[in-house]
Amino acid sequence: MLTQLKENIVYPEPKKQNIIIEVNELNVYYKNNHAVKNVSLPIRERSITALIGPSGCGKSTFLRTINRMNDLIPGAKCQGEIMYDGINLLDKKIDVVALRKEIGMVFQKPNPFPKSIYENIAMPLKFAGIRGKKRLNDIVEESLYQAALLDEVKDRLSQSALSLSGGQQQRLCIARALALKPKVLLLDEPTSALDPVSSAKIEDLLLSLKKQVSLAVVTHNMQQAARIADQTAFFYEGEVVEYNDTSIMFTKPVYKKTEDYINGRFG
Numbered sequence: 625m626l627t628q629l630k631e632n633i634v635y636p637e638p639k640k641q642n643i644i645i646e647v648n649e650l651n652v653y654y655k656n657n658h659a660v661k662n663v664s665l666p667i668r669e670r671s672i673t674a675l676i677g678p679s680g681c682g683k684s685t686f687l688r689t690i691n692r693m694n695d696l697i698p699g700a701k702c703q704g705e706i707m708y709d710g711i712n713l714l715d716k717k718i719d720v721v722a723l724r725k726e727i728g729m730v731f732q733k734p735n736p737f738p739k740s741i742y743e744n745i746a747m748p749l750k751f752a753g754i755r756g757k758k759r760l761n762d763i764v765e766e767s768l769y770q771a772a773l774l775d776e777v778k779d780r781l782s783q784s785a786l787s788l789s790g791g792q793q794q795r796l797c798i799a800r801a802l803a804l805k806p807k808v809l810l811l812d813e814p815t816s817a818l819d820p821v822s823s824a825k826i827e828d829l830l831l832s833l834k835k836q837v838s839l840a841v842v843t844h845n846m847q848q849a850a851r852i853a854d855q856t857a858f859f860y861e862g863e864v865v866e867y868n869d870t871s872i873m874f875t876k877p878v879y880k881k882t883e884d885y886i887n888g889r890f891g
């Protein structure tokens with residue numbers, strides 16, 4: 625692929641992806657519980673970063689802090705820097721609604737609204753000020769297509785989203801996030817509640833999405849991380865022990881702790 629940087633001059637795209645989010649010395653506390661300890665980590669552009677590690681090591685907290693979902697938790701406090709587009713996302717003055725449009729989030733359990741399939745996508749668009757039936761229809765259709773769901777639901781858009789299977793509901797939630805044209809998508813164990821066939825569809829979907837969106841995915845499934853992630857960060861007791869290209873992390877991890885976790889010796 626080529627990038628048109630200046631008129632008439634075409635440069636090859638840089639080999640190493642740029643960094644879209646740079647987390648610097650992040651600390652997150654829940655009252656006295658120091659859940660994320662001095663974590664510095666990049667999220668690379670148009671790539672998938674997997675966050676792995678045993679239960680309770682801070683992966684979800686880290687992810688939620690990026691789009692300020694932790695603001696909603698009483699007693700949660702964070703320090704450090706999360707740089708995105710030249711601004712620190714932890715700055716209290718930030719418009720978090722605008723932030724969550726650019727940095728979307730998908731949760732472990734599919735959480736469609738108890739509304740029609742169509743309204744699940746159209747409602748947040750209307751809320752974001754997008755008007756006009758044709759415009760809304762186009763975005764709904766495009767988002768469902770991007771989430772590889774359009775063929776399965778195009779004849780039943782007025783039916784309740786709750787009539788969909790778990791895997792379809794999760795793809796609908798991804799479509800809902802995509803409709804707002806996010807630059808980054810944070811996914812917290814997006815396939816752990818799904819059967820293997822639905823999980824495989826989501827994995828394929830994530831791989832196709834990275835052409836346009838940067839993704840960070842929490843997963844407990846090592847095979848999944850190895851299959852889809854370009855980079856992987858291994859969290860342990862709130863710290864990042866190791867971060868590397870996934871191919872290196874899974875074949876030649878630097879630390880024994882990483883190797884033991886990847887090989888299922890604990891966690």
Ligand SMILES: Nc1ncnc2c1ncn2[C@@H]1O[C@H](COP(=O)(O)OP(=O)(O)OP(=O)(O)O)[C@@H](O)[C@H]1O
Pocket residue numbers: 654657659677678679680681682683684685686697
């Ligand atoms: N809403 C909350 N209120 C208080 N403490 C919390 C909250 N969420 C997480 N914690 C604590 O923060 C620490 C990190 O939890 P977190 O959920 O981020 O870990 P995790 O690695 O995502 O775990 P899992 O893989 O089980 O989802 C744990 O000690 C947990 O008990």
